[in-house]
Amino acid sequence: MTDIATNAADTAELPRARTDWLPLLLVPALALLALPFIGNPSSWVTLTVAGLAMGMMIFLMASGLTLVFGLMDIINFGHGVFISLGAYATLIVLGPLAAWGQADSLGLNLALMGLCILVAMALTAAVGAVFERVIVRPVYGSHLKQILVTMGGLIVTEQAIHAIWGASPIPIALPASLRGAYVLGDIVMERYRVFAVVIGLVVFAGMELLLNRTRIGLLIRAGVENPEMVEALGYRIRRLFVSVFVAGSALAGLGGVMWAFYRQTLTAGMGMEVMVLVFIVIIIGGLGSVGGCFVGSLLVALVANYVGFLAPKLALISNILVMALVLVWRPQGLFPVARR
Amino acid sequence: MSEVLLQLEGVHTHIGPYHILHGVDCAIPAGGLTVLLGRNGAGKTTTLRTIMGLWQASSGRIRFDGLDISKAPTPDIARAGIAYVPESMAIFTDLTVRENIVLAARSGPVDSGRLDWMLGLFPALKRFWNLPAGNLSGGQKQMLAIARAIAEPRRLLLVDEPTKGLAPVMVRSMIEAFRALKAAGETILLVEQNFYAASALGDHVLVMDDGRIAHSGAMSDLVADPVLQQRLLGLSLDAHQ
Ligand SMILES: Nc1ncnc2c1ncn2[C@@H]1O[C@H](COP(=O)(O)OP(=O)(O)O)[C@@H](O)[C@H]1O
Ligand SMILES: [Mg+2]
Numbered sequence: 001m002t003d004i005a006t007n008a009a010d011t012a013e014l015p016r017a018r019t020d021w022l023p024l025l026l027v028p029a030l031a032l033l034a035l036p037f038i039g040n041p042s043s044w045v046t047l048t049v050a051g052l053a054m055g056m057m058i059f060l061m062a063s064g065l066t067l068v069f070g071l072m073d074i075i076n077f078g079h080g081v082f083i084s085l086g087a088y089a090t091l092i093v094l095g096p097l098a099a100w101g102q103a104d105s106l107g108l109n110l111a112l113m114g115l116c117i118l119v120a121m122a123l124t125a126a127v128g129a130v131f132e133r134v135i136v137r138p139v140y141g142s143h144l145k146q147i148l149v150t151m152g153g154l155i156v157t158e159q160a161i162h163a164i165w166g167a168s169p170i171p172i173a174l175p176a177s178l179r180g181a182y183v184l185g186d187i188v189m190e191r192y193r194v195f196a197v198v199i200g201l202v203v204f205a206g207m208e209l210l211l212n213r214t215r216i217g218l219l220i221r222a223g224v225e226n227p228e229m230v231e232a233l234g235y236r237i238r239r240l241f242v243s244v245f246v247a248g249s250a251l252a253g254l255g256g257v258m259w260a261f262y263r264q265t266l267t268a269g270m271g272m273e274v275m276v277l278v279f280i281v282i283i284i285g286g287l288g289s290v291g292g293c294f295v296g297s298l299l300v301a302l303v304a305n306y307v308g309f310l311a312p313k314l315a316l317i318s319n320i321l322v323m324a325l326v327l328v329w330r331p332q333g334l335f336p337v338a339r340r
Numbered sequence: 341m342s343e344v345l346l347q348l349e350g351v352h353t354h355i356g357p358y359h360i361l362h363g364v365d366c367a368i369p370a371g372g373l374t375v376l377l378g379r380n381g382a383g384k385t386t387t388l389r390t391i392m393g394l395w396q397a398s399s400g401r402i403r404f405d406g407l408d409i410s411k412a413p414t415p416d417i418a419r420a421g422i423a424y425v426p427e428s429m430a431i432f433t434d435l436t437v438r439e440n441i442v443l444a445a446r447s448g449p450v451d452s453g454r455l456d457w458m459l460g461l462f463p464a465l466k467r468f469w470n471l472p473a474g475n476l477s478g479g480q481k482q483m484l485a486i487a488r489a490i491a492e493p494r495r496l497l498l499v500d501e502p503t504k505g506l507a508p509v510m511v512r513s514m515i516e517a518f519r520a521l522k523a524a525g526e527t528i529l530l531v532e533q534n535f536y537a538a539s540a541l542g543d544h545v546l547v548m549d550d551g552r553i554a555h556s557g558a559m560s561d562l563v564a565d566p567v568l569q570q571r572l573l574g575l576s577l578d579a580h581q
Contacts, residue, residue: 218439222432229430232392233488234418234446337434 023334027298034306042186047305053193055301056200057262059294060255061271062278063207064248070224070288070337072241074136075143078150079278081157082124082249083271086256088165089120091266094172101175109175113261120257121250127157128249132242154272161268170266178261196258203254204294211290220244224288224337280319284326286333295334296326345370345496345527346391346422351400351410353383353390360386362551363400368496368544373518373528375538375559377573378548384531385427387548388498392424393417405495419446421495425502427531429485433474437465440473440484444491457524458487461517479510486517490526497521497528503537515540535573539563547572 031048038044065079093116094101100112135153139145178192211217219240223230230237252271259274260266281300285292300319307318314321326334346368353361361383368374376384389395391402393414402410409417418424432440441450441458450458459466462483468476473484482502489497502518503511511534518541521528532538538545542559555562555572562568 215442218435218443221434222443225432225434226430228394228414229426229432230443231414232394232418232424232426232430233444234415236413236415 020335023292023295023330026334027295027302030299030302030306034302037310038306042188043309045187046189047309048302049189049193049197051302051305052298053190053196053200053262053301054305055298056196056204057255057258058274058277058281058301059200059297060203060258061252061274062255062281062293062297063203063290064244064251065278066282066285066288066290066293067220067224067244068241068248069282071220071227071237071244072140074140075146076136076150077147077275078131078135078153078157079248079252080271080273080275081154082128082252083256083259083274084158084161084266084268085127085271086120086124086253087260087266087270088161088256088268089123089253090116090172090257090260091165091170092123093119098173101173104176106177109177112175113178113257116257117254120253124253124256125246125250128246129242131157131249132245136245158268158272165266165268167268172260172264172266174261174264192261196262199254199258203251204290207290216240216243277319280323284323284333286330286335286337288337289333289335292333292335299326343370344368345405346529347401347403348387348391349401349403351387351390351402352398353386353395354398355386355395360551361390361397364390364548364551364553366546366553366556368527368529370495370527371525372543373522373530373541374544374546375542376529376531376546376548377533377535377538378554379573380533382548383551384548385500386551388424388426388500388529388531391417391498392422423489423494423497425485425489425497425499427500427504429481431473431476431481431484431488433472435473436470437473437476437484438469440488441465441491444488447492450491454491454493458490461520462487479506479513482506482510482514483517490521495527497526499528500531501533502530503532503534511537 034047035041035044038047061083064082065076068074068076068079093112097112097115100108103109131153135149136146139149174192178195181188181190182194209217211221219230219235223237223240227237230240256271259270263270277300281296282293284296284299285294300322303318303322304315308315330336344367348364348366351361351364352359364383364387376387378384386395390397391409393409393412393416397410400410401408404417404420404422407420409420412420432443435443441455464480465483465487468480473481476484486497486499486502489499503514506514515537518528518530522541530538530541532541539559539562545555545557545559545562546553547555547562549572555568562572
């Protein structure tokens with residue numbers, strides 16, 4: 001075969017792969033920066049673990065939404081409902097199996113958590129499929145309609161939760177082995193927070209593997225960048241989108257379970273309440289970026305915890321402040337996703 | 341003239357409120373390279389996008405190998421055997437060169453003979469194989485976009501201005517690559533503003549103006565007829581060589 005197109009291309013400088021480490025360094029940098037202000041190392045560990053746990057839960061709740069937005073340019077204000085629904089789904093399991101949570105057995109306790117997660121994800125996946133079909137599909141291409149219609153879906157589903165489980169808050173109990181704290185000297189780490197960090201890390205690693213090592217992951221990344229070209233290569237992106245929407249709903253359901261056990265109280269509006277944070281972290285991360293969403297979640301949660309400790313009066317605006325600072329630095333978010 | 345592979349009959353395309361294509365009629369024969377010429381804004385890109393189903397024709401008919409694809413969704417048109425290299429190239433910058441090719445081979449891994457052939461056409465891609473495609477230069481991106489279109493056997497390649505913005509040395513490389521594609525028996529519809537490249541490659545030529553086909557014929561006839569060139573394109577070949 002003739003060797004063509006060599007001259008120009010081969011004299012060109014070999015481009016170097018740019019891995020963008022800076023945003024990843026923000027999290028440890030922030031934690032180290034906070035240490036001298038907080039002073040006491042044991043308080044610092046406690047706050048940091050609390051922040052990481054909180055961040056992981058926000059990440060679980062937000063990761064699906066960022067992909068849905070990135071892939072199909074859909075603004076889903078109804079996403080919060082999957083969080084509430086996932087939280088309430090624990091009742092389906094806790095009702096008949098409450099004894100497993102009281103049992104003095106790590107195995108039974110974890111099995112109960114596992115079942116709660118499974119049932120919640122199955123339920124939110126199913127409701128997500130219906131939500132996509134009935135509510136989202138008719139409003140492609142119009143952001144205004146999406147906002148209105150998905151808000152409508154949110155209200156209807158919240159009312160459905162009221163109708164099924166009642167309007168008053170419902171307390172739920174953590175499984176026995178997840179209560180209390182690990183104590184190392186004067187350092188105290190709540191067990192459930194450590195558990196939340198582990199779950200968050202596992203889900204993040206799983207998503208990164210899926211996105212980077214599988215064909216469907218490649219398709220999702222390509223679709224986030226240019227859905228039209230993915231179709232021009234012969235892929236039916238509609239199916240891909242439905243799968244991502246359903247998976248994103250299930251992840252929100254998982255986040256809902258984790259959030260529910262953290263608060264130990266269920267309210268139908270609990271999903272909607274965290275949506276402000278969810279939107280903040282997907283904007284900070286860069287719309288469509290799972291890695292950015294992860295870093296953004298940790299940043300927001302750590303800052304909230306540190307500021308809550310150092311200057312409680314500022315806690316309310318700290319999230320907005322983090323977002324403003326990140327956007328001044330990178331207007332498209334930490335990991336801007338290239339689009340057409 | 342050989343068998344017709346793609347036929348457009350009275351194709352009108354609207355983009356929103358704008359009426360862009362005003363009844364495009366043309367036939368692309370199987371085998372060989374057809375150049376689509378025409379000034380900026382004539383409707384060349386819109387024609388390719390309409391064939392690909394990225395804009396829906398508002399009336400008229402598009403037939404590919406006897407199959408009516410006027411109303412078909414884009415993925416089905418691609419699956420029928422049409423590959424598209426858009427003007428913007430639309431490579432996936434976040435994916436590596438390898439991942440771009442892997443995705444383009446929809447029906448499974450690229451067989452090694454084909455891969456060698458592709459990388460023989462565009463050796464630069466081999467060197468950047470595992471780098472994010474966003475790091476490539478403009479010319480290299482164009483090579484990747486074309487490689488993606490031929491990653492699996494297709495029956496028709498639609499290529500939109502592949503030499504746009506390239507340095508002269510890259511234009512020459514690109515022309516060589518298209519010669520090799522022709523030699524391999526590919527059928528190509530090439531939008532090309534560079535008349536030097538167009539006349540070097542074209543077997544057939546279509547000239548578009550204001551959303552219609554203004555001229556259709558053999559490229560050799562157009563090259564041999566300065567008066568016709570002047571009338572259709574407002575240029576002479578000499579001036580652009
Ligand atoms: N997305 C669009 N919205 C509105 N008008 C468009 C759009 N794309 C192209 N046009 C118009 O359609 C006409 C033909 O454009 P195009 O097909 O891109 O021409 P060419 O590729 O021949 O330069 C131009 O007048 C252009 O302004
Ligand atoms: Mg054009």
